[in-house]
Amino acid sequence: MKIDKKLEGSTLTLALEGRLDTTTAPELEQVIRAELDKADALVLDFGKLEYISSAGLRVLLSAHKAMAKKGGMKVTHVNEMVMEVFEVTGFSDILTVE
Amino acid sequence: MLSMILKMSAVTALYVLLTALIWLRTRGRKLSLIQKLAIGLIYGACAVLSTHFGVDYSHMMLNVRDLGPLSAGLFFDPVSGMLAGLIGGIERYIAGTYWGVGSYTRIACSVSTCLAGFVSALMHIFIFRRKKPSAVYAFFMGAVMEVFHMYAVFITHRDDMNMALYVVRVCAVPMIVFTGLGMAASSVALQVCAGEWKNPFRRVSAEEVPVSQRFQFWLFAVTTAILTLNLLFAFGLQTQIAIQDARNTLVTVSGDIRDTYVKLRQTEENTDALAGETARMQALAIAEAAAHAGGLETADAAFLERMRDIYDLVSVASVGADGKVLQSAGESPSYAALLDEVLSGASESQAINPSTVRSVAGARCGTGMIRVVVDKKSLAEALNLSGLNETLSYFHVGRTGTFDIIRANGLVMAGEHRDSTLTTDAIRTLAAKPTETFFQASLFGTEALCRTENLSDDLKLLALLPMEEVYADRDAQAYESALAGIMLFTVIYVLISQLVQAIVVNNLQLVNASLHRITRGHLDEVVSVRNSSEFASLSNDINQTVGVLKGYIAAAEKRIEQELEFARTIQDSALPKNFTFPRHDFELFATMDPAKEVGGDFYDFFFVGDDRLALVIADVSGKGIPAALFMMRAKTAIRGLAESGREPAEILYRANNTLCEGNDAEMFVTVWLGIIDLRTGQMQCANAGHEYPTLMRAGGEYALFRDRHGLALAAMEEVRFKGYELQLEPGDRLFVYTDGIPEAIDEHTEQYGTDRLVNMLNATRDEPLRQVLPAIRRDIADFAGGAEQFDDITMLGFAYYGSEKGGDGHEGTDA
Structure with missing residues (x-):
């Protein structure tokens, strides 16, 4: 998986490419943990994300919880397949998906 | 500038x-x-x-x-x-x-x-x-x-x-x-x-400074110090040598000048004596001539004039017994008076004016006297003796140095600054300095190394060499050796730093690169820097350490593998395996096939009361021991709550809150829960973020049942779930599964998907569930081909036959 970091003002945008599964989720978790202090708001660009597993959802959930105390977290450019996962798991109810 | x-x-x-x-x-x-x-x-x-x-x-x-x-x-x-x-x-x-x-x-x-x-x-x-x-x-x-x-x-x-x-x-x-x-x-x-x-100028911690840079810094410092010391030493030595040379020059030149002066002085004294003698002899000769001619009285002016020409005299005069001049040639009355005065003194000769030195002599002639005055200078010239100054002009002090012969009153008699007078300051300086010593002074406007010597009571010889000339060679050599030193230093510096780079730093980098690969998990990496004993032993040590480490890791891996095997067994044993029920109003079969290691999927079924059967399928986020442990928690919580007879939505609500507590690992679990009343076929369900169930109505085909969804358990507290009701008729089948099935991938990362699942279910819809589930598993395996199984594959099939079939062997039904 490829993670593209971009910090604009206090908004951190992470563009993900590839599969977010058990093997790659820790990588994202590490990046978010490392960069989160610098940012008030987090945007996850899922435009090129092919797949998300429950391990990926877990990272999303913890990021969401951490960001809820700050400027919030947004997930953008979610493709159909990932959106379905969000809907099936009920994550679409708690995540801000644009 | x-x-x-x-x-x-x-x-x-x-x-x-x-x-x-x-x-x-x-x-x-x-x-x-x-x-x-x-x-x-x-x-x-x-x-x-x-x-x-x-x-x-x-x-x-x-x-x-x-x-x-x-x-x-x-x-x-x-x-x-x-x-x-x-x-x-x-x-x-x-x-x-x-x-x-x-x-x-x-x-x-x-x-x-x-x-x-x-x-x-x-x-x-x-x-x-x-x-x-x-x-x-x-x-x-x-x-x-x-x-x-x-x-x-x-x-x-x-x-x-x-x-x-x-x-x-x-x-x-x-x-x-x-x-x-x-x-x-x-x-x-x-x-x-x-x-x-x-x-x-940023402060850098020691960790950031490479060895080569530190070494180069110290090499630079040390070589610079050595170079500077060497230059200072050489400079000091050169200074000493320059001053010594200058002193030697001054002493030699002074000695030569003194010798010449003394010689000339002697010549001068000889000239004096000679001039006196010449004058006497000439006076006698003239007196004799006059006596021959008839006495002093006969010596008239013409005679005297002739004598003066013959003997090349300044003047000649005849003096009577009373001392009065009778006749004279070339003697003015005032001059005569002066001569009288002189002659009355003791000395025979006297400098009458500075540039003309004359000798006077007289010779008795009868009662009177003939007196003559000769010019010593012309005499000396005649004797071919050049003047002191002319002789001295052949001497020189170094290239730009000068010498002077100076009277005590500061008048320069001879030398470079002849006919000038020293300043009072210079006179005082000269007087203060002892003779035949060296001192530095600015007597004629330029700073110079000076030396004086007494020629007589009144005369001093001063020789001096300007400091610029004294130090000219030293400065040239200092510049030259400084320039040469800097170049030599640069060459040495570059060579040594290259050597250190080649011998130490490059090796260090090689070792580091190997270590880096080792840390990144390439434990088969062998460090082989063997071009010096230290690096060879370092390489050996590292290789040995890695070897030992590999052993430990293998042992640890084996242990973990064993423990995981145990965990899998325990987890497996936690899932109910007995699918034979002492009743025939339903059929139930479930499998759980973990990916690689212990997973977080589970299924469960149990009776709640006599006729109510609870079916659970769940998927914990993540894998491994944490997922397995969380799964146990979830399983226990759900079973406990279900057994107390609550509605599925209520069960999930409470289980969620229980699981949220102390969920530091931020795990969550998707759960589908259904509780069916086997007598009526009425099934109450709730879905916490789990995959859609598939449902087949009797005689029909399987289809995804897009049920009402809630959030996965343990994600957030106080989530309310909305349950729903399914009315199962005899012959209906329900199939639930985890995302391991639709998300199984083949070698091209294409997903198995729910369509394939539904097709497969339909293809096997008339077969007993005991065969359906393994068939699906096989189909997924065929689909995946060589691709690795990422996720647990768990499924649970349920067929409802209702009471029409439930007649035979029906035990323990409600009375």
Whole structure:
């Protein structure tokens, strides 16, 4: 998986490419943990994300919880397949998906 | 001076600007040969311009010509550097030889410019390895190149060290400093352009400093200290030698002058005696002649005049017995009076005026006397004795030194400053200094090393040598050895740092690179730096350590594998395996196939009361032991809550809150839960973020049942779930699964998907569930091919037959 970091003002945008599964989720978790202090708001660009597993959802959930105390977290450019996962798991109810 | 600094700064700044501009234009590109030659031409042209537009300073033309080839070679390409050097150097030689531009230093200048091109090319390739040099190195490159330039001036003018020293004295500092600064500034400019600039004054922790840099720092410090001490020592020695030489010169010259003076003095005394004797003899001769002629009275004026001519006398006179002059030739009355006065004294001769010294003699003639006056000077000249001054004019003190013979009253009798008088200060100084010692004073306007010697009570010989001449050789040698020392030091420095780089640092880097690969998990990496005993033993130690580590890791892996195996067994045993029920109103079969290790999926079924059967399928996020443990928690919580007879939605609500508590690992679990009343077929369900169930109505086909969803358990507290109701009729089948099925991938990462699942279910819809589930598993395995199974594959099939079939063997039904 490829993670593209971009910090604009206090908004951190992470563009993900590839599969977010058990093997790659820790990588994202590490990046978010490392960069989160610098940012008030987090945007996850899922435009090129092919797949998300429950391990990926877990990272999303913890990021969401951490960001809820700050400027919030947004997930953008979610493709159909990932959106379905969000809907099936009920994550679409708690995540801000644009 | 200030104007020189400003002009040199401006020229240097132009070079820096040019370098930055060319660099920006060619940035990141690979230079073609044409471009390399073009850059060489540009810098060569700059070098030529520098030659012709030097900065005038103390009659010297300062320039930073060498910046051209140096910049081209160091910052761009060796070819450019060599070309620029050749252009600048050859043009400089031609300009010096044919156009008279600074022809004195033409060889030194042209050689150093050519060399600058070649040296920068070599440094670029071998020392900096085609990387940009740091500002410090760039400074030293420029400065040392100019040091060579200056040294070349000395080498090429061995026979004319004074001029060479003057040239070097004027040019060395500005040219060395500006060329060095120019290179350093260019380096900084390029680093800034490339965005690599780091503040060198930032405090760096010891961890960030490479060994080579630290070593080079100390090497620099030590060699600089040694060089400085050596130069100071040599300078001190040279000073001593210079002063000793100057003293020897003064002593030798003074001795010679004294000897000459004494000799001349003796000649002078002899002349006195001779003159007296001559005068007496002449007086006697004239008296005799007069006596022969008939006595003193007969000696008339014409006789006396004749005698004067014959004997070449100043004057001759006949004096009566009473002492009165009878007749005279060449004697004025006043002169006669003076002579009388003189003759009445004891001395025979007396200087009557400073430039004419005469002797007087008389001879008895009858009752009177004949007296004659001879000119000692003309006599001395006749005796071919030159004057003191003329003799002394052949003496010299060093090249620019002087000597003088001075009377006590400060009048200079002879020597360089003859006929002048010393200032009162100088007289006082001379009087204060003991003779035959050396002292430094400014007696005639220039500071000089002086020595005096008494020639007589009244006369002193002063010899002096200007300090500038005293120290001329020392200064030339000091400059020369400083320049040579700096070049030698540079060569040693470069060689030693390269050696250390080759012997130590490169090896360290090799070892480090191997260690890096090892840390990244390549445990089969072997460190093989064996070109010195230390590195060989280090390599051996590392290899050994890695070997031992590999053993430990293998052991640990085995242990973990065993433990995981246990965990899998435990987890497996936690799932109900008994699918035979003592009743026939339903059929149930479930499998769980973990991916690689223990997973977080589980299924569960159990009776809640006599006729109510609870079915659970769940998927914990993540894998491994944490997922397995969380799964156990979830399973226990759900079962416990279900057994207390609650509705599925309520069960999930409470289970969620329980699981949220202390969920530091932020795991969650998707759950589908259904509780069916086997008597009525009525099934209450709730779905916490789990996959859609598939449902087959009797006689129909399987289809996804898009049920009402809630959030996965343990994600957030206080989530309310909305349950729903399914009415199952006999013959209906329900199939639930985890995402391991639809998300199973083949070698092209294509997903198995729910469509394939539904098709497969339909294809096997008439078969017993015991065969359906393994068939699906096989189909998934076929689909995946060689692709790895990422996720647990868990499924649960339920067929409802209702009470129509439930007749036989039905035990324990409600009475």
